[in-house]
Amino acid sequence: MERKRISESTIHRLSLYLRTLAELDADGQATVSSKELADREKLTPAQVRKDLSFFGSFGTRGLGYPVIELKDKIARILGVNRTWNVAVIGVGNIGSALVSYKEFARQGFRIVKIFDNDQRKIGSNHKGIQVSDFKDFADEAPEAGVEIAIIAVPGPIAQYVVDDVVRAGIKAILNFAPVNLRVPADVYLRNENMSMELEYLSFAMVNNHVQKKTRRTV
Amino acid sequence: MERKRISESTIHRLSLYLRTLAELDADGQATVSSKELADREKLTPAQVRKDLSFFGSFGTRGLGYPVIELKDKIARILGVNRTWNVAVIGVGNIGSALVSYKEFARQGFRIVKIFDNDQRKIGSNHKGIQVSDFKDFADEAPEAGVEIAIIAVPGPIAQYVVDDVVRAGIKAILNFAPVNLRVPADVYLRNENMSMELEYLSFAMVNNHVQKKTRRTV
DNA sequence: TAACCTATGTGACGGGTTTCACATGACTCG
DNA sequence: CGAGTCATGTGAAACCCGTCACATAGGTTA
Ligand SMILES: NC(=O)c1ccc[n+]([C@@H]2O[C@H](COP(=O)([O-])OP(=O)(O)OC[C@H]3O[C@@H](n4cnc5c(N)ncnc54)[C@H](O)[C@@H]3O)[C@@H](O)[C@H]2O)c1
Ligand SMILES: NC(=O)c1ccc[n+]([C@@H]2O[C@H](COP(=O)([O-])OP(=O)(O)OC[C@H]3O[C@@H](n4cnc5c(N)ncnc54)[C@H](O)[C@@H]3O)[C@@H](O)[C@H]2O)c1
Numbered sequence: 001m002e003r004k005r006i007s008e009s010t011i012h013r014l015s016l017y018l019r020t021l022a023e024l025d026a027d028g029q030a031t032v033s034s035k036e037l038a039d040r041e042k043l044t045p046a047q048v049r050k051d052l053s054f055f056g057s058f059g060t061r062g063l064g065y066p067v068i069e070l071k072d073k074i075a076r077i078l079g080v081n082r083t084w085n086v087a088v089i090g091v092g093n094i095g096s097a098l099v100s101y102k103e104f105a106r107q108g109f110r111i112v113k114i115f116d117n118d119q120r121k122i123g124s125n126h127k128g129i130q131v132s133d134f135k136d137f138a139d140e141a142p143e144a145g146v147e148i149a150i151i152a153v154p155g156p157i158a159q160y161v162v163d164d165v166v167r168a169g170i171k172a173i174l175n176f177a178p179v180n181l182r183v184p185a186d187v188y189l190r191n192e193n194m195s196m197e198l199e200y201l202s203f204a205m206v207n208n209h210v211q212k213k214t215r216r217t218v
Numbered sequence: 219m220e221r222k223r224i225s226e227s228t229i230h231r232l233s234l235y236l237r238t239l240a241e242l243d244a245d246g247q248a249t250v251s252s253k254e255l256a257d258r259e260k261l262t263p264a265q266v267r268k269d270l271s272f273f274g275s276f277g278t279r280g281l282g283y284p285v286i287e288l289k290d291k292i293a294r295i296l297g298v299n300r301t302w303n304v305a306v307i308g309v310g311n312i313g314s315a316l317v318s319y320k321e322f323a324r325q326g327f328r329i330v331k332i333f334d335n336d337q338r339k340i341g342s343n344h345k346g347i348q349v350s351d352f353k354d355f356a357d358e359a360p361e362a363g364v365e366i367a368i369i370a371v372p373g374p375i376a377q378y379v380v381d382d383v384v385r386a387g388i389k390a391i392l393n394f395a396p397v398n399l400r401v402p403a404d405v406y407l408r409n410e411n412m413s414m415e416l417e418y419l420s421f422a423m424v425n426n427h428v429q430k431k432t433r434r435t436v
Numbered sequence: 437t438a439a440c441c442t443a444t445g446t447g448a449c450g451g452g453t454t455t456c457a458c459a460t461g462a463c464t465c466g
Numbered sequence: 467c468g469a470g471t472c473a474t475g476t477g478a479a480a481c482c483c484g485t486c487a488c489a490t491a492g493g494t495t496a
Contacts, residue, residue, distance in 0.1 A: 005428075007453070011421050015414045019396060033473065040398055045473085046455055053475060061461045062472040078417045079424030086416075093318045097311035098412075103396065109416050148419055172419040174412075178237060178321065180258060188422045190415040194316075194392075196233045197408040198304075198327050199296045201366055201390040203229050204406045206297030210223075225483070251443065263443085264485055271445055279491045280442040 010051050014074050016041045017048070021071035033064035080108035087113040087146040087170075089161055090153035091121055091131055094176055098150060099126050112144045134161070138168040151175040228269045232292050234259045235266070239289035251282035298326035305331040305364040305388075307379055308371035309339055309349055312394055316368060317344045331362050352379070356386040369393040 020040050024032055034045040034052075041048075052058055052065075055077055059065040075081040086109050088095050098104070099111055114126055115134040122133045132140050141149070149165045151158055151173060158177035165173060172188045175181055183189045203209060238258050242250055252263040252270075259266075270276055270283075273295050277283040293299040304327050306313050316322070317329055332344055333352040340351045350358050359367070367383045369376055369391060376395035383391060390406045393399055401407045421427060 005452090006425075008418070009453075011418055012414055014421075015411070015417045016398075018417075019413075020398070035473080042398070044455070046457095047453095049473090049475065050454075057475065059474050060463080061474040062463055064473065077421070079420035080417060084416075084420060093315035094312075097315045100311045104413070104416070107413050107416070108420070109413075147423070148416070172423055174415055174419060180234075180238075180260070188419050188427075190419055192410075192412060192415055193233070194410060195237075195322070195325050195327075196230055197392055197410055198302075198322070198325070198366070199233045199236075199298060200226070200229055201392060201406050201408055202297035202302060202326070203232075203295070205365070205390055207224075209406075223482095227483075253443080262485070264487095265483095267443090267445065268484075275445065277444050278493080279444045280493055282443065 006054055010054065011078070013041070013043065013047070013051050014078055017051075018071065018074045018078065018080075021067055021074065024067045025071055029067055031060075031064040032067050032070070034059070036064075075108075083108055083110050084147050085110055085112045085145045086148045086150060087111070087115060087137075087141055087144070088150045088152060089115045089134060089137070089165070090151065091116045091126055092152065095150075095152035096126065098152065099129070109148065113141060113146055115141075134164070137164055141165075141168050141170065146170065148172045148174065151177055151181075153177060155179045224272055228272065229296070231259070231261065231265070231269050232296055235269075236289065236292045236296065236298075239285055239292065242285045243289055247285055249278075249282040250285050250288070252277070254282075293326075301326050301328050302365050303328055303330045303363045304366045304368060305329070305333060305355075305359055305362070306368045306370060307333045307352060307355075307383070308369065309334045309344055310370065313368075313370035314344065316370065317347070327366065331359060331364055333359075352382070355382055359383075359386050359388065364388065366390045366392065369395055369399075371395060373397045 017037060020037060021032070034048040038045040038048045052070075055073070058070050058073055072081065086104070088098055088111055091099060091114050095114070095116075099114060104111065111129065114129050114131045115137055116122060116131050117134045121131050124131050147170070149170045149172070151161060151165070153161050155177040158175065158179050159181055162173060162175070162181045162183060166183055166187055171186065173181070173183065173190070175189060175191045178193065178195060181189060181191075235255060238255060239250070252266040256263045256266045270288075273291070276288050276291055290299065304322070306316055306329055309317060309332050313332070313334075317332060322329065329347065332347050332349045333355055334340060334349050335352045339349050342349050365388070367388045367390070369379060369383070371379050373395040374397075376393065376397050377399055380391060380393070380399045380401060384401055384405055389404065391399070391401065391408070393407060393409045396411065396413060399407060399409075
């Protein structure tokens, strides 16, 4: 199934294409050229074509790509032509926001469990989901078919939480805590770091930094 | 002031170094080697040294880098050796979470204004800040010295909001809406895209993708 | 003060990713 | 049905970024 090593940048751009294709589809547009796709994402047409070419030939020469078909292809490549069960751990400021975000479900990520260790929160209802005690994670997460864990607990606690999550057999983790988490090699870990983007803005302003190609952004 | 074109990756890594240096400083460690820094960030020592070398020679051969000094240097490079005034626009789920996040202030980003257009929210108090009517942005933001705007409004509205923000003279924007915003060339725009990271996890799982070097990730 | 040790700083190298350029193939129109 | 148009798909080139390897310099010790 794997032909070449696909770069992280390419995968990120596929996410962008997917979003734009969904918009084009909603607008009723039937086909799209690499140029149009590129313009929307501030990329080059060649980049778009090269990215897609890693996975096959989806277009028609002289015409472009069929919007719906390409959207489905990319969804399949990214693995979002299905639903992933997600658990949110820590239902504080950011955890609550994530739980309330209906868009995730539409994109294939369904939050099925919420965990916390605060007695005042355990048992309470968030968007129709009862908050569970994190102590019971190892029992309840597998039972609910959780495949992805989102870590939204305070930084100093995150490593302990992650250790438990890994022990429960979870292989994919999205971390919001501003710490470097250690996980085994077979566990996928991604970090969401808002300070990094703010600091990038700061750097750009201080240095009158020239904006180049927008890479792994948006 | 600018010697070379500095890559986005390098800037992102500086953010990582800064965070780790703050930890080391808190632990009372006086010096740190490129190797130790690299181990903590899952990078190579050469990468660390190269990144720093773009900006000068901060270390001592045979010894390493002085933690406090290097921290200050990087803070200065990133422009966070000062405070930036930030406005949050849209105090819904994610906006509220950001406003409640005290860590930003510690990192040099002080939220001084909150805007919304919901009458029920305007005038209410969030963490000591009165929510303003977004209609008054052009007046109130410059008055409060706002330099960075965080967009946390629904996607379909984001472009209109951003147009107003740009018109008010703001040059740096962090966008949470899942849309591609158009801004003039002299405005710095960064996007925060959580779906992208979830989709990356999804792709990795579906393809048993081998985890390589953690690049522009936390 | 001299010898040794250690980790920096950096030119050279190599690999990977993006851009270029064009041959190719599909559709359209006359 | 044939000529023309257009945008794809892809090798090759260019470029960028990370890694390597080592000369170098500061610290330390005797
Ligand atoms: N709020 C933001 O905008 C923001 C931005 C960037 C990063 N973050 C990071 O996200 C994380 C959460 O931030 P927040 O503002 O939501 O904090 P918060 O304090 O509001 O929420 C943390 C939640 O985690 C729960 N918790 C604590 N220990 C736990 C445990 N052992 N098991 C399960 N749950 C536990 C707490 O009860 C609380 O509900 C932090 O690491 C923070 O640095 C937050
Ligand atoms: N909640 C999340 O976890 C999450 C995750 C990723 C992305 N996002 C994105 O962040 C944005 C906000 O999401 P949310 O969940 O906080 O939505 P929300 O509906 O809770 O909040 C949006 C806020 O914007 C305000 N608003 C609407 N129009 C406005 C205008 N013209 N001027 C000023 N304020 C206006 C609304 O009154 C509301 O308070 C959306 O674009 C969403 O897609 C949210």
